[in-house]
Amino acid sequence: MSSKRILFIAHHRLDRSPGQRYRFEQVFDYLESKGLECVLANIIAEEDEYSLYQSNNIIRKLWIGIKSYKKRFQDLLNSENFDLIVIYREALPTRTTFFEKAVSKKNIPILFDFDDAIWIKDVSNVNKKISWFKDEKKIERVLPLCDHITCGNKYLAAYAKKFNENVTIIPSSVDTSLYKPLQRKSNGVIKIGWVGSHTTVKHFDSITSVFLKLKLKYKDGIEFTVIGDENYVNRKLNIKGVKWDNKKEVELFNSFDIGVMPLPNNEWTKGKCGMKGLLYMSVGIPTVMSKVGMNHEIINHGENGFLASGEDEWIQTLTNLIEDEKLRKMVGERGRKTVLDHYSKDTVKDQYYQLYNSLIKKHEKNSTTPKAH
Numbered sequence: 001m002s003s004k005r006i007l008f009i010a011h012h013r014l015d016r017s018p019g020q021r022y023r024f025e026q027v028f029d030y031l032e033s034k035g036l037e038c039v040l041a042n043i044i045a046e047e048d049e050y051s052l053y054q055s056n057n058i059i060r061k062l063w064i065g066i067k068s069y070k071k072r073f074q075d076l077l078n079s080e081n082f083d084l085i086v087i088y089r090e091a092l093p094t095r096t097t098f099f100e101k102a103v104s105k106k107n108i109p110i111l112f113d114f115d116d117a118i119w120i121k122d123v124s125n126v127n128k129k130i131s132w133f134k135d136e137k138k139i140e141r142v143l144p145l146c147d148h149i150t151c152g153n154k155y156l157a158a159y160a161k162k163f164n165e166n167v168t169i170i171p172s173s174v175d176t177s178l179y180k181p182l183q184r185k186s187n188g189v190i191k192i193g194w195v196g197s198h199t200t201v202k203h204f205d206s207i208t209s210v211f212l213k214l215k216l217k218y219k220d221g222i223e224f225t226v227i228g229d230e231n232y233v234n235r236k237l238n239i240k241g242v243k244w245d246n247k248k249e250v251e252l253f254n255s256f257d258i259g260v261m262p263l264p265n266n267e268w269t270k271g272k273c274g275m276k277g278l279l280y281m282s283v284g285i286p287t288v289m290s291k292v293g294m295n296h297e298i299i300n301h302g303e304n305g306f307l308a309s310g311e312d313e314w315i316q317t318l319t320n321l322i323e324d325e326k327l328r329k330m331v332g333e334r335g336r337k338t339v340l341d342h343y344s345k346d347t348v349k350d351q352y353y354q355l356y357n358s359l360i361k362k363h364e365k366n367s368t369t370p371k372a373h
Contacts, residue, residue, distance in 0.1 A: 004360050005037045007079060009099070010088040013042045015246065016049070020088060022172040022275055023115055023152070030349040036356060039082070041075045043068040043092070068092055072099045079103055083360045086111045089118055090142070095135035097142055104145040109363040111356070112143060115152040115172055117271025119159065148359055152273035153294040170351055172273040174282045176344040181284035181336065182254040190222045190322050193256030193285075195276060198229040201241075207262045210314040211237055214322070222322060227252055253283045257328060258321050261289040262314070274298045278343050281305060281335030286328045288317050298343075304334040 010020050028038040048064045072091055076099060079085060085108055091099035103110055119139050143149060143163035151157050152172045160167045192211070194204045204226060211224055215237060224237050232241030245252065253259075259280030263269045270293040277298060280287040287305040289295040299305040306321075308314045321328050341347070 003035045003037045004083040004357075005039065005081065006031070006084045006086060006356060007075070007082040008038060008040045008086045008088065009075065009091050010040060010042055011044050011090075011093065013044070013046060014040055016042075016044075016046075018275070019115055019172075022174070023088065023113055024086065024352065026173070026175050026345050027349040027352050030345075031353055031356070034353050034357075036353065041071070041078075043071045065094065075099070076102050079106060079108060082108060083363070084109050084111065084356055086113060086356075087142075087146075089114050089116075090138070093134065095138060097138050097145075100142045100145050107367060109147040109359045110145065111148045111150060111359060112146040113150045114139075114156060114160075115271075115273050115275075117156065117159070117268050120268045120271075147363075148355065150355070153271070153297070155270045155293055168351075168355060170348050170355075171343055172275050172278070173343050173345040173348045174278055174339055176282055176340055176346070179250055179253070179279060179282035181332075182251065184254060186257075189220065190218075190257045191225055191255060192222060192258045192260060192318065193225040193227065193253075193280075194260050195227045195244075195253070195279070196229070197244075198231065201226060201229045201232050203262050203264070204260070205234070206264065207260075207311070207314055208234070208236065210311055210318070213315055214318055217319075218322060225256065250283065253279060253285065256280070256285050258318065259285045259287045260318075261287065261295070263290040263292045263295075265290070265292050265309075269293060277305065278339055281332075282339045282343075284332040284336045286321055286331040287335055288314070288321070298338070303331070304338045305331060 008024060011017065012020055014025060015021060025040070031038050044064065045067070069092065085103055087100065087110065100110070119136050121136050140163055143160055146164060147166065149160045149164050149167045150170050151160055151167065152170070154169065157167050157169050196204065214222060224239050225242060226232050226234070226239055227242045228244045229241040230243035232239065242252070259277070261274075261277045261280070263272065272293055274289070274294045277287045277289045277295065281304070287299070288308055289299055289305065291307045291309040295307060299307050301307045306317045308317045
């Protein structure tokens with residue numbers, strides 16, 4: 001039996017985007033072993049990535065946009081060689097839905113996947129000058145065109161069902177064979193860590209007052225690490241951001257004694273899938289997360305992690321963890337088990353396969369036009 005082919009439409013190259021990896025890229029090998037060939041069609045070339053995340057370079061960004069349109073036209077022509085199209089978040093980062101509309105008129109099933117409240121405006125500072133190119137509400141025009149929707153939590157699913165009743169929740173997942181506890185060397189200093197990007201480091205800064213009070217109390221007994229924004233500087237806390245390194249990512253996570261995930265409570269953060277916290281938990285780090293959205297589903301407070309809201313709760317929770325090594329170890333181990341049981345790629349990979357395969361088979365059964373390869 002010949003293998004079936006799936007075209008994944010996404011912005012970034014393989015292993016460049018954490019979102020793409022934790023949603024579908026890390027199950028490619030499994031899908032391939034089950035006879036589903038996976039092809040990733042990205043639009044942002046490696047040489048363009050730096051320019052895209054700088055505050056100026058508007059002409060360069062417009063040129064990247066033109067190249068993206070050209071690439072999507074090629075993908076459209078090529079789409080007839082596939083049995084299923086999976087679109088992650090959007091085909092193009094502009095107002096247009098030309099690709100989605102054009103593919104929907106072809107004899108190919110479409111699955112749309114998303115893991116954020118992408119219908120809410122959230123533009124980074126570096127791209128504010130070209131934000132008028134975007135239309136967050138275009139998802140309302142795209143969802144009805146699709147055969148099925150997958151998303152990362154209940155909040156996103158409730159939104160999607162307003163426009164398409166065929167919705168399946170598949171949580172973002174961790175490769176627990178990669179993300180696992182390593183032997184830690186302690187120098188007696190408790191390291192509180194955060195991982196993110198230049199666009200989200202503001203969330204770490206949102207509880208700076210908590211960190212300053214802890215630093216005043218414990219002095220050199222604690223230190224803070226920010227990974228993902230190498231240009232970040234916090235002189236009050238003596239922090240210089242550390243560059244993200246894919247080759248050392250597990251080692252970086254394991255360097256923490258406590259992982260933090262502060263977030264504001266708003267409509268955007270309700271759409272978050274708790275990925276940062278899940279990564280901390282996967283390597284056995286005790287995790288403190290804001291009382292927001294899906295975090296409530298992931299964390300059983302005091303058992304496999306902690307939820308905090310407001311300065312007093314953050315200070316008390318972090319104080320308890322700083323002062324109690326046994327508590328850190330116990331909660332870290334339980335957090336790891338939670339990820340293994342519910343958020344490991346091994347717990348979701350067959351769900352992806354069954355859904356993709358069923359969409360292809362259903363289409364073949366209903367189709368009157370044989371597909372040529």
